[in-house]
Every structure is written in C-alpha cells, then in structure tokens.
Amino acid sequence: MITEDNDSRNKTAAETDVLETTEGSKTGTGARGAGDDVSVGVVPGVSRRKQESRRKLMAAARKLFVERGYHDTRPQDISREAGVGHGTFYLHYEDKLDCFIAFADEAATELDAVLQAHLAGKGTLEEVVREILLATVEYSEANPGVLASSLTDVTVLWKGDMGRKAPATRWAEGWTAILDQMKQVGQVAADVDTRLAGYLIVGAIKQGGAYASRDQLDIHNYIESVTQLFVRALKVQ
Amino acid sequence: MITEDNDSRNKTAAETDVLETTEGSKTGTGARGAGDDVSVGVVPGVSRRKQESRRKLMAAARKLFVERGYHDTRPQDISREAGVGHGTFYLHYEDKLDCFIAFADEAATELDAVLQAHLAGKGTLEEVVREILLATVEYSEANPGVLASSLTDVTVLWKGDMGRKAPATRWAEGWTAILDQMKQVGQVAADVDTRLAGYLIVGAIKQGGAYASRDQLDIHNYIESVTQLFVRALKVQ
Amino acid sequence: MITEDNDSRNKTAAETDVLETTEGSKTGTGARGAGDDVSVGVVPGVSRRKQESRRKLMAAARKLFVERGYHDTRPQDISREAGVGHGTFYLHYEDKLDCFIAFADEAATELDAVLQAHLAGKGTLEEVVREILLATVEYSEANPGVLASSLTDVTVLWKGDMGRKAPATRWAEGWTAILDQMKQVGQVAADVDTRLAGYLIVGAIKQGGAYASRDQLDIHNYIESVTQLFVRALKVQ
Amino acid sequence: MITEDNDSRNKTAAETDVLETTEGSKTGTGARGAGDDVSVGVVPGVSRRKQESRRKLMAAARKLFVERGYHDTRPQDISREAGVGHGTFYLHYEDKLDCFIAFADEAATELDAVLQAHLAGKGTLEEVVREILLATVEYSEANPGVLASSLTDVTVLWKGDMGRKAPATRWAEGWTAILDQMKQVGQVAADVDTRLAGYLIVGAIKQGGAYASRDQLDIHNYIESVTQLFVRALKVQ
DNA sequence: CATGAATGAGACTTCATTCAT
DNA sequence: GATGAATGAAGTCTCATTCAT
Numbered sequence: 001m002i003t004e005d006n007d008s009r010n011k012t013a014a015e016t017d018v019l020e021t022t023e024g025s026k027t028g029t030g031a032r033g034a035g036d037d038v039s040v041g042v043v044p045g046v047s048r049r050k051q052e053s054r055r056k057l058m059a060a061a062r063k064l065f066v067e068r069g070y071h072d073t074r075p076q077d078i079s080r081e082a083g084v085g086h087g088t089f090y091l092h093y094e095d096k097l098d099c100f101i102a103f104a105d106e107a108a109t110e111l112d113a114v115l116q117a118h119l120a121g122k123g124t125l126e127e128v129v130r131e132i133l134l135a136t137v138e139y140s141e142a143n144p145g146v147l148a149s150s151l152t153d154v155t156v157l158w159k160g161d162m163g164r165k166a167p168a169t170r171w172a173e174g175w176t177a178i179l180d181q182m183k184q185v186g187q188v189a190a191d192v193d194t195r196l197a198g199y200l201i202v203g204a205i206k207q208g209g210a211y212a213s214r215d216q217l218d219i220h221n222y223i224e225s226v227t228q229l230f231v232r233a234l235k236v237q
Numbered sequence: 238m239i240t241e242d243n244d245s246r247n248k249t250a251a252e253t254d255v256l257e258t259t260e261g262s263k264t265g266t267g268a269r270g271a272g273d274d275v276s277v278g279v280v281p282g283v284s285r286r287k288q289e290s291r292r293k294l295m296a297a298a299r300k301l302f303v304e305r306g307y308h309d310t311r312p313q314d315i316s317r318e319a320g321v322g323h324g325t326f327y328l329h330y331e332d333k334l335d336c337f338i339a340f341a342d343e344a345a346t347e348l349d350a351v352l353q354a355h356l357a358g359k360g361t362l363e364e365v366v367r368e369i370l371l372a373t374v375e376y377s378e379a380n381p382g383v384l385a386s387s388l389t390d391v392t393v394l395w396k397g398d399m400g401r402k403a404p405a406t407r408w409a410e411g412w413t414a415i416l417d418q419m420k421q422v423g424q425v426a427a428d429v430d431t432r433l434a435g436y437l438i439v440g441a442i443k444q445g446g447a448y449a450s451r452d453q454l455d456i457h458n459y460i461e462s463v464t465q466l467f468v469r470a471l472k473v474q
Numbered sequence: 475m476i477t478e479d480n481d482s483r484n485k486t487a488a489e490t491d492v493l494e495t496t497e498g499s500k501t502g503t504g505a506r507g508a509g510d511d512v513s514v515g516v517v518p519g520v521s522r523r524k525q526e527s528r529r530k531l532m533a534a535a536r537k538l539f540v541e542r543g544y545h546d547t548r549p550q551d552i553s554r555e556a557g558v559g560h561g562t563f564y565l566h567y568e569d570k571l572d573c574f575i576a577f578a579d580e581a582a583t584e585l586d587a588v589l590q591a592h593l594a595g596k597g598t599l600e601e602v603v604r605e606i607l608l609a610t611v612e613y614s615e616a617n618p619g620v621l622a623s624s625l626t627d628v629t630v631l632w633k634g635d636m637g638r639k640a641p642a643t644r645w646a647e648g649w650t651a652i653l654d655q656m657k658q659v660g661q662v663a664a665d666v667d668t669r670l671a672g673y674l675i676v677g678a679i680k681q682g683g684a685y686a687s688r689d690q691l692d693i694h695n696y697i698e699s700v701t702q703l704f705v706r707a708l709k710v711q
Numbered sequence: 712m713i714t715e716d717n718d719s720r721n722k723t724a725a726e727t728d729v730l731e732t733t734e735g736s737k738t739g740t741g742a743r744g745a746g747d748d749v750s751v752g753v754v755p756g757v758s759r760r761k762q763e764s765r766r767k768l769m770a771a772a773r774k775l776f777v778e779r780g781y782h783d784t785r786p787q788d789i790s791r792e793a794g795v796g797h798g799t800f801y802l803h804y805e806d807k808l809d810c811f812i813a814f815a816d817e818a819a820t821e822l823d824a825v826l827q828a829h830l831a832g833k834g835t836l837e838e839v840v841r842e843i844l845l846a847t848v849e850y851s852e853a854n855p856g857v858l859a860s861s862l863t864d865v866t867v868l869w870k871g872d873m874g875r876k877a878p879a880t881r882w883a884e885g886w887t888a889i890l891d892q893m894k895q896v897g898q899v900a901a902d903v904d905t906r907l908a909g910y911l912i913v914g915a916i917k918q919g920g921a922y923a924s925r926d927q928l929d930i931h932n933y934i935e936s937v938t939q940l941f942v943r944a945l946k947v948q
Numbered sequence: 949c950a951t952g953a954a955t956g957a958g959a960c961t962t963c964a965t966t967c968a969t
Numbered sequence: 970g971a972t973g974a975a976t977g978a979a980g981t982c983t984c985a986t987t988c989a990t
Contacts, residue, residue: 088951096986192465203442316977549981703908
C-alpha cells in the first residue's frame, strides 16, 4: 500500500488533475475556494450584466477560434458574434491573446472534468489509458474542434514569460503525474521516463486525433489501437 | 519469405523515402534523383542570376521562418535579409504561403537525405527507429528550429485543395511505409495499425523534440528513451 | 390630347427625373423625397459623428476626383484631405470604386435638383432643351469639373453586374423620357428614335461641354447654338 | 461658286482628312510624304528585325488596350503577348502612354482611310453623313472595340502639353472641315456653328456607338436614325 | 458599463521602368 | 538589338486597439 505524498499532491490516479487550469483574464471567474457559498457562476461585486457580456464573448470566441483559427479571428468578429459592442471586448480581455488563453483554459477545465469522471474507479494502466482516450473522444465529439484549436501553439506570440504554460505542456504534465502513480503501483515499467513519455503521448494524441478526425476513422478501432500501442510501450513486460 | 511488391514500391526499409517531396514554386529546383551528376543547384534554362536570387531568398526565408515563425515574417523582411528588392520575392514565389511551402519542402528533402544515409544497412526495428531518431536529432542540431518550423500547421491558409500534403502528413506516411515493411519481415507485430501508428509517431517526435529542445535534455538519453518506448509499442512480443 | 399614364410614372416633363439616383454605399444617405421635412443630412440611427466623417470624406473625394481624376486619386489622399484617419475611409466605402460611385451619384442628384428647378413651367421643346442646357451650365459653373469627372467611364472596373447604371446611361434615359413626353404632345417628330436620341444628346453635351470649357466659349452663344441644333434635329418640321 | 482656299487646304469633302494623324514614337514609321519611293512599310536604316518587333508589339498593344483598357494593361502584358522580351517594349516606346498614343494614331489613320473610301463621290449632306457613319460602323465591325478604346480620354496623363491633340479633338476638327465645305456649297445652314457642331457630332457618335454596341441595335436602323437627326439639325431648311 | 466610430501602422502585392547580360 | 531579372516606390486595404460619447 502506498501512502506517502507524491508530486500529485496525494491524490489517487482517479483524482489527479490531468489538466491544471491557470488563472488569467482581467475579471476571471475561475477557480474559487470550495467553501464559497455564492450561487454557482455568480461573483459578488461583478454585475450580472458584465458577466453576461463575458459569457457571450467567450462563447463567440470559442466558436470563431475553432472555425477560423487564432490568426483569422479578429476581436471585432468576436464582438459582433457575441452581439456586444467592439469596445466591450477590451473590458473583459487585455487583448486578443488574453482572450485566446482564456478560451484554452476553459477548454482545459472542461476536458479535465470529463477526464475525472472517466477515471473514477479505473485502476489498471489499460483501463486508465482507454478511459482518457474515451474522455478525449467524448469531449471532441461534444465540442468539435475545440481541443485541436486550444492546443494551437501561440508561444511565439507570448511576449516575455507571462508565467503561463501552454495547454499542451500542462496536459503533458498531467500524464506524467498519472504515469508516476502507475509506476508506483507497478503498472508502468520502472525504466520508463515518465516525463518524456507524457510529452510523447500528448503529441501522439494530438496528431492521431487530427488524423482520425480528418480521415473519419472508426472511433472504437481508433481507441483500441492507440490503447494497445500505449500500453505495450509503457507496461511492465 | 516475402518478396512481392508492396505499397512502398519494392524498396527495402533503407531505401524507403521517409519524406516524399512535392514539386511546387514557380521555378522550383525540387527533388532530383540522388545520382544526378549535374552540378548542384544549376538548372539548365534558368539564368545563374535568377538562381542566385532564389537561393538567397530561400536562405533568408528559412532563417526568418525559423526565428520568428510564419505569421511574424513579412515578405519584405525576407527580401531585405536576402539583400534583394522587395519585388524580387514575387518573381520567385506566388505569395508568402508559396514561399513557406517551398521552405518546408526543402527541409523535408534535406531531412530525407539524412534519413536515407542513416537507414542504410539497418535491419531490426530497434536499429531503424534509433537511426531515424538520430537522423532527426542530427538534422535538428545542424539546422536548429527548421524541423519544428517546417511542421507548422498552415492548413487553415491553404485555399482549396492545392494538391499538396502537409509535411507532417508526408512524414507520417513515410513511417507507415517503413512499419509495413517491418511487419512483413516480422519485426513489427501483425496487429499494429501501421497507418495510425505512423501518425502517432510523428506527433510524438514533434512534441517530444520540442520538449527535449526546450528543456535541453541529454540527447543520448532522449534517443534511447524514445527508442525504447516505440520499440516496445511496436515489436512482436 | 394625351393624358394617360406613361413610362415616366405620370409626371409632366417638368416633373420627370432627368437623372434617377441609385442607392449604394454602406451608410448611404441617398435620395429622399423632395418633400421630406427632416433636417437636411441627418439620418436617424446614424451618429452625428459618423455622418460628419462621411460628409468630410465625400467633400474631399469630390475635390480630388475632379482635380486629379479617378486613377490619380488614392484613398489615403481623400482621407488626408478630409482630415480623418486612413482607415475611416473604409468605414464608409467598400473601396475606392464604391466611393467614386457615391460621388457620381451625389453629383447626379444635385444636377437633377437643378434640372427640376429649371424645367418648372417650361412647355415647348425649345424651352425644355434650353433650360436643361442652362441647368447644366449653371451647375458646372457652381461645381467646375464635377459633371465631367462624374461621367468618367469606369465600367471596365465594375466587377460583375453591380446592379447599377453608369451616370451617363441614367442621364440618357432621363432624356428619353422627356423626349417621349414631348413626342406625345407633338413637340418632337413622331419618327424620332427617342432612346437613341437620348444617348446622342448626352454624348453631344459631354463632348460639347468639354470643348466649351476648354476653349472658353461664350456661354450664351454655346447654349443658343446647341439648342438650335437639338431643336432642329428633333422638332416636328 | 466658291474657289478660294479654306481651312481645309483646298480639298474637296472627299479629299478632306477626317482624322489627321500626328507623328510620335521613337522610331515611328507613320505618315510619310506621298513621293516616298521606298517599298511600303520598310524604312531604310531600320532593320527588318526591329520593325518586326514593333509590329508585334503594336498588334499586342491594340489587342490588350481594347480588351482591358489603358489602366489594366501593363507593358509586360504587351511584351508577353507580342512574344518579345519585356525590355524590348522600351526600345520602341518611350513609355506606356507613348505606346497608347501610337495605338490611337494607328486606329485614327486606319479609320481615316476607310472614311476616305466611303466619301468618294458623295456630295449631299445626307450622303456624306450616312457614309461617315457607315464607315465608322464598318471599321468597328472589322475592329471591335478599337474606336471606343482609342478615344479613351487620357489627357489627364499627358504631362505638359506634348504638342498633341487627343483623337477626339482631331476627329471633331475633321467634321468641322467637312461641315464648312458643306456650308459653302449650301448644304449646311449658314447659321450653324460648324466648330461646335463638329464636337457635338463626335460626342454623339461616341456615346451612340457605345449604346448601339452594348444593346446590339440593328445597324441599319441605327445609321438611318442618326443620319436623320444629324441632317435635320444641320441642313438648310 | 457599454458602445462603435476612429485610428494609423503596417500587411501584402503590383507594376512601370532600368540595366546587366 | 534583345532579353528578362531586378527594382522599390506606391498602391489598396486590414485590423488590433483606443477613446469620445
């Protein structure tokens, strides 16, 4: 039995945050303490009107970033799609990049919730891998294009450090944490470099997902094939 | 023993084009056979002056696309870096995208040459995988950033079909061909979906390479770890 | 005696629109009924600021199109002359051609107003012809070059149909309507092809006006000579 | 009987140059004295090769100026269409405008030849007018678009005076000469301002021809209608 | 808080002309 | 004389952001 702390802050695999979200935009309504007794989604001191604008803007941004990509989406387009004035955009986001990051964070948070639900009670490497893939596919089917779009590499645009990690990096680190735990319980071979493996897996899922989507692979086959390859690569032989 | 033709046009693994180059730009000097004994870079019927301009432009484009990325490189930057007039750029490339594609094609051609050299005489899966990774690392050290940059996804910009495949797709198909051959000689498990695996590998190398470069991993460890994972995933158990 | 409706929507010659204006640009304030009692130039729902910009742009465009012609006037010249930013131009006009068409439409509307005033109560062919010429001369003296410039043929630039008629065509059709009415009341010979005559007259006025202006003819003589020729050509002998 | 000289240099109507050509381009082979005994089209001292280039360039220029208009035709287009090098264009023409003027002059010369042929032996005003219209139509059918294109107003481009008259002006003066002669023999009313009438007629033919062409009028009707109007306007009543 | 008109630096591209070959 | 690669000023238009209302 394993009881000591680990990098994943003493959670089981099922409890590990695969994607940790970061806090960003001007008036973010993001992660609050668990003890908040305000009604969900309502932030004290922030008018309902303002939150409504932000909600509409984010919905519009998501739609357009997915459909057109980062570079072909203008703040004006987002405002118009949201049905608010062009200037309102800048009441909620520092600039276009800030808005994109908020979008990517939101997607990461949503995906993480799905992942948590799928991981509950799954213990073997194969189960965990399969469930994560299932979660990814499920999310992508409910939110077509959002994952691929939010993983867009905009690092070149990040002036200075910005103290943030790209979504792909955060996801890779989530995998690393899971693999570390699996290694501790003997499900993953001891000689696997979990950190590197985390990055490889994220890259593989990204490219594989794009291929599966583009060539419309059978979802079931896709998941079983990828699971097979990942498990063989990682498991104790 | 397996001797009949296959999708890879009856080449051994060592002969397979990992990256097939396509033909493109206005006066492309594209992929010629490796055995051509014409002096390198001289195309009959194209004046030396014009070829010299093109060479300078491509060198400048490569430098800037790598340093700044596609979106932050302007045609006039390329021209100035090349030391030619702004208009000269448009004598050689339809537009900025055409120039980028020529750059990506050139990189693919160069990488392919390195890959061919590394694959010569390598027979086992482990050897082949290791050599490809070595080739990739070798190329990346000689041409820092070129690979990552040339793999930039600009599909959203491609108006219509353009009859081209993105570099990542071509590379994935190269891997598929290699894996198919390996499968035929019993080095790769029969139940591996080689096509999907090709895409997963490219994605993994892309992301893993970026990580290795960013965090300055020890090259030897990186190669051995990745080789280990890939081989375990693919080989007959 | 003829009293029934005709193509000119039951107007007398004096009421016929010689130049029918069309509706065009993004926020056109186009032709409103003459009886409108709203204060001139104020359109409900369009901010005063925006209308002021548009007014300044149109005044600048008119000045420059007249002085330099269509091809030697750049959108940025118009913006600078108007004292607004370069981008403001494109808030009001799709492109340069759209601006030119708006200019030509405005000139046509203005000329039409002058024509209407001159035609009031004029009944004979000679009177009508003379008054139209007088109106044209009067307008040209108040707005030197505007007529010639607005009649510039830019048809070659009109992509597709655009659902518009060139100013010269609209003017020719105005003449046709007048001649048809004159024919009905026996002032114009029955065997005159009024449609063709309308085009001939517009061409004649255009070229004759340019000549008169260039060689600084005596206005009175010019009008009387042209009236004489037109009336002889058209009237019942 | 009137025998003294006049402005038309003592020619009969049939001999009057309706369009006088001017001399221009670098190596023009234009109007030479009637006594030249060189073989037609060959100029001594000018190599056959050079003349051949010029001929091809002019044919190409005519085609493109007609099809696309002055502003949308580039010297490069003309050279390519002619099948000569881009630089060759500037061996024959000072610049693009010089080429256009040469084109317009050539068209004027050709039309004049047709006019001369038609005017031979025609004595009455009606005959002369009809024949000129017939000549114009005949030329336009053999050379569609050339007339309209060569009458393009490029005066705004003429830097300084250039000592040339626009084609329309030359044509108008040709009409004036004819009308003056007709007046002397009592075919044209004494009170007609022949100079003004010349301009009006040219404008009318220009606009009327464009209309006839655009709406595909019946040629015979067109000619008879225009003849009728012109004759009525001009003849002694 | 919301609006949308205004901004102007700057993007991409064209083209009349020159000049080395 | 002929060539066509090269030139770079100039053109049209965009768009992230600001600010007066």
